[in-house]
Amino acid sequence: MRLSRYFLPVLKENPAEAQIVSHRLMLRAGMIKQAQAGIYSWLPLGFKVLRKLENIVHEEQIRAGHIPMLMPTLQSADLWRESGRYDDYGQEMLRITDRHGRDMLFGPTNEELITDIFRGHVSSYKDLPLTLYHIQWKFRDEIRPRFGVMRGREFLMKDGYNFDLTKEDALHAYNRHLVSYIRTYERMGLQAIPMRADSGPIGGDDTHEFLVLAETGESEVFYDSKVTDIRLGEREIDYDSVDQCRAVMEEFTSLYARTDETHDEAVFNQIPEERRRSARGIEVGQIFYFGTKYSEPMGATVQGPDGKPVPVHMGSHGIGVSRLIGAIIEASHDDKGIIWPEGVTPFHCGIVNLKQGDGEADAACDQLYAALSAIGLEPLYDDRNERAGGKFATMDLIGLPWRITVGPRGLKNGVVELTSRKTGESVELSPEEAVKKVADIYAPHHPHLSREEPMAGRSFHTWL
Amino acid sequence: MRLSRYFLPVLKENPAEAQIVSHRLMLRAGMIKQAQAGIYSWLPLGFKVLRKLENIVHEEQIRAGHIPMLMPTLQSADLWRESGRYDDYGQEMLRITDRHGRDMLFGPTNEELITDIFRGHVSSYKDLPLTLYHIQWKFRDEIRPRFGVMRGREFLMKDGYNFDLTKEDALHAYNRHLVSYIRTYERMGLQAIPMRADSGPIGGDDTHEFLVLAETGESEVFYDSKVTDIRLGEREIDYDSVDQCRAVMEEFTSLYARTDETHDEAVFNQIPEERRRSARGIEVGQIFYFGTKYSEPMGATVQGPDGKPVPVHMGSHGIGVSRLIGAIIEASHDDKGIIWPEGVTPFHCGIVNLKQGDGEADAACDQLYAALSAIGLEPLYDDRNERAGGKFATMDLIGLPWRITVGPRGLKNGVVELTSRKTGESVELSPEEAVKKVADIYAPHHPHLSREEPMAGRSFHTWL
Missing domain, CATH: 3.30.930.10 (Bira Bifunctional Protein; Domain 2)
Structure with missing residues (x-):
């Protein structure tokens, strides 16, 4: 979304x-x-x-x-x-x-x-x-x-x-x-x-x-x-x-x-x-x-x-x-907000674009969004024209367990940041590694997730 | 079930x-x-x-x-x-x-x-x-x-x-x-x-x-x-x-x-x-x-x-x-009952055992049940000790679009019968072919069905 x-x-x-x-x-x-x-x-x-x-x-x-x-x-x-x-x-x-x-x-x-x-x-x-x-x-x-x-x-x-x-x-x-x-x-x-x-x-x-x-x-x-x-x-x-x-x-x-x-x-x-x-x-x-x-x-x-x-x-x-x-x-x-357990989180992973409108950052976010969706996960992509602080505060408040932060600086080095809501710890990873890490985290909760290929219409089935 | x-x-x-x-x-x-x-x-x-x-x-x-x-x-x-x-x-x-x-x-x-x-x-x-x-x-x-x-x-x-x-x-x-x-x-x-x-x-x-x-x-x-x-x-x-x-x-x-x-x-x-x-x-x-x-x-x-x-x-x-x-x-x-369209049927396929208690018939039904479940379909297996007529009448009444009938006679020739609720027409097929046929029929309604390998716990997700 x-x-x-x-x-x-x-x-x-x-x-x-x-x-x-x-x-x-x-x-x-x-x-x-x-x-x-x-x-x-x-x-x-x-x-x-x-x-x-x-x-x-x-x-x-x-x-x-x-x-x-x-x-x-x-x-x-x-x-x-x-x-x-x-x-x-x-x-x-x-x-x-x-x-x-x-x-x-x-x-x-x-x-x-x-x-x-x-x-x-x-x-x-x-x-x-x-x-x-x-x-x-x-x-x-x-x-x-x-x-x-x-x-x-x-x-x-x-x-x-x-x-x-x-x-x-x-x-x-x-x-x-x-x-x-x-x-x-x-x-x-x-x-x-x-x-x-x-x-x-x-x-x-x-x-x-x-x-x-x-x-x-x-x-x-x-x-x-x-x-x-x-x-x-x-x-x-x-x-x-x-x-x-x-x-x-x-x-x-x-x-x-x-x-x-x-x-x-x-x-x-x-x-x-x-x-x-x-x-x-x-x-x-x-x-x-x-x-x-x-x-x-x-x-x-x-x-x-x-x-x-x-x-x-x-x-x-x-x-x-x-x-x-x-x-x-x-x-x-x-004190910042909710911390959803992975089994019940409304969205699996937040995506925060630090510079909305920047061609590379937008493209990287779109690709992350597509890659997570393709394996059956539901990301929430904050694509609004807001400053980073406001985006982080919203993500912390609604409590998604994992957040991927994408910005022009990191992208120059080929990395995005994956952050745990619970510990606040971040790691820098390539976008592909970040997707793989998130997929691994959710695998026990979704034994039916495809790990290899996109599944047409799969994300709708999270409503079933 | x-x-x-x-x-x-x-x-x-x-x-x-x-x-x-x-x-x-x-x-x-x-x-x-x-x-x-x-x-x-x-x-x-x-x-x-x-x-x-x-x-x-x-x-x-x-x-x-x-x-x-x-x-x-x-x-x-x-x-x-x-x-x-x-x-x-x-x-x-x-x-x-x-x-x-x-x-x-x-x-x-x-x-x-x-x-x-x-x-x-x-x-x-x-x-x-x-x-x-x-x-x-x-x-x-x-x-x-x-x-x-x-x-x-x-x-x-x-x-x-x-x-x-x-x-x-x-x-x-x-x-x-x-x-x-x-x-x-x-x-x-x-x-x-x-x-x-x-x-x-x-x-x-x-x-x-x-x-x-x-x-x-x-x-x-x-x-x-x-x-x-x-x-x-x-x-x-x-x-x-x-x-x-x-x-x-x-x-x-x-x-x-x-x-x-x-x-x-x-x-x-x-x-x-x-x-x-x-x-x-x-x-x-x-x-x-x-x-x-x-x-x-x-x-x-x-x-x-x-x-x-x-x-x-x-x-x-x-x-x-x-x-x-x-x-x-x-x-x-x-006049026999409901005929569910495939998109909304409560179970995808009925299995009727003509001779409950017969070792071969029971085993064949169990295998069909397991095979259909493994690809994410939900069969309804009539495993009661009832005569065939009663089982057919129940299946016709509740209107599952497809029924597989299993009996000792057919099994001797290596076949079961796949019957359309709508037309009443039956074909004799090997159990494997019958499962494949049913999977093909439902593929357009379930783009996420696994066609190749069992998916652990998949059938629960039909409730989601």
Whole structure:
């Protein structure tokens, strides 16, 4: 993308309404604009990141064998009356009446609707196990929405639901979700620690919340510092293997890590003192096993192997997709702006032309742009007639992990400068070497990138 | 995908509530399930098609230089009061009150919100031209929702908005949209004819509606039969070229083609009698130029080259993404079920194992599955223990364009059968030849497909 043709309305001033750094930086980098309290428009740069997160979530859910679908935003009040939650849910549920006077609501979650779909179509244990999920906009009428997309009212969430014949099978689904979530967060450059939590209005016995440590987190958390050393990394997991998934679950959840809701001072004090930590965390996901809490009242049964009807064992599993952007920025920024992890950056590499209008500099930038695009990467080329300082400030603010700087002086020596946003370090390279270096950096994130030949229309597919 | 692990709840009986063929087939093929009147859940197969259409729309809009973003579903009533449309819009607008008593609405369209974003961030003519678009769920509280997703209440729509300094520039944006829309529909296997239409509540002088001819269409249309011979095809269009875009617009709109709203019997009768046609059509998109209708009352001005503020010239442009699925099915089906055009099919190729459990047949199917997946195609393998007749009926119903049938008898002769859903014709081929044939068929739709080597994780990217 050439910046002269893009819509990137960066702000020079810090917006007064933003209390935390992610909110401030998202506004300043032209990622979002508030439409009304707690409701945001995603401007092009913000939408691009949102879409990248959504894609990572889809890829990891599909890898785990979970099946994507899409439920509507508006739901019938009658279904929620069946489960008994219509009256339990307080004012955070946005209640709506249509022109015929029928009660509806903007879904805050989908246990009822998915259970209704299940009971309408599945009748035999032979169709189990089954896990369905969707990524859809939800609404929670927060009394005081704040912190930008971190605590908004309209928010994008992935929620998945497993249906199993037995508790044992459902616990495997629980573990499968835990593994897939850890992989999802790691691909986004985040460490999200699964912590024992409280089940709240969803209900159920088993639940873990995934927390990203950050000073601005809304939850107080307590943990054994050793828990932060664990990584899933690149290991191959067979999601059908009960043992493999359980082993990962145990590895990640055996050490003490709890939110204040389930914190137990006595147990905590058994950790060696030098490893006891209390901190703040941002919730970015939660998994639940709740057995037959919804299937029994709503009649979601299957015929078991013995021919008798049994209510299915269920769980639900959520990832806060839109709030994750806030969490990533809280965890990765400096005083100049955002520092995107490579897995989620909106553009792979910035190109800064130090002397727009200089024939050689323009040509070199065009060639870099073409070369990066040809291998399937998306550069953002600042081709505006601005002074270098302004261009650098914009690139630092929007946080692309890598920047190539092109100027007449360097070109005389046959070099451009490749700079890391994170470390600020620069190396001088020939343009060809710079392209190769950037391609190598992104190879792990894009196994399908062509490294050898241009792929026609390839860059469009980054939207897919 | 292996059918034994998928969620494809096909119905044997015709659902009583479905009056038109697309609604009936979408229910029977397990693509959608009604959640309440005019509101649908998209089951996995339906969601997959929806996502494919969405991707085509994104690709063609980006190709035309338009910039994707995302506005929220809920909007503030105050903005609509500014434009004067809050009171004009009737009961089809779903009005909502939040916990603080603030008036909101579920957006049926976004002229106000996008104009608000524009005026908040753009102040100079130098930032023009600018076209922003999004694909978002919208709501229209139809008094009698019917015909499934064709006339639903919650529907997915692409809407784009151009901002230009002059009427001339805005008309270029209009033409650019017309070209990109024709290309979009053609990629979906549809002929959608641009017809002069009425602007309705959006307002403005220039507007064309895109109609797919179908008996079940809601509009009566009148046209010169020669208009159905025009195709955009594969020609390269430079979307920056005013002349090229205007030439396409003139080519597609010079012949008589109007909806009943603008039909003129006198002009119609000047067409040679044998070319006069009246028929029914399904609206799948509409483009508008409405000048300063929103920019003036809402104060969306830029500083012109002479330093004076001028209201921008705007247009809006919509594609009904969810209803397009209905339109495609209305235009492409037979008495056995859906016939997907290759550009939008949920899976590229079905694999039917005639003798599940037979070692050789199972192995051959597994190899076909692996080979198709390795080149980036998505097969749907019916690996259930069902008789062949049931498997064929399911494949015909869900309408994959190509099917490979594998049985012990054919394998003895080293062949499988490749069958076209459209013609019903079959050819016997070696498994390798069958894979190559299918790859050749899809090559134009997937320029990025690897034809030579497996691409790790590639199939996930069909979700991107």
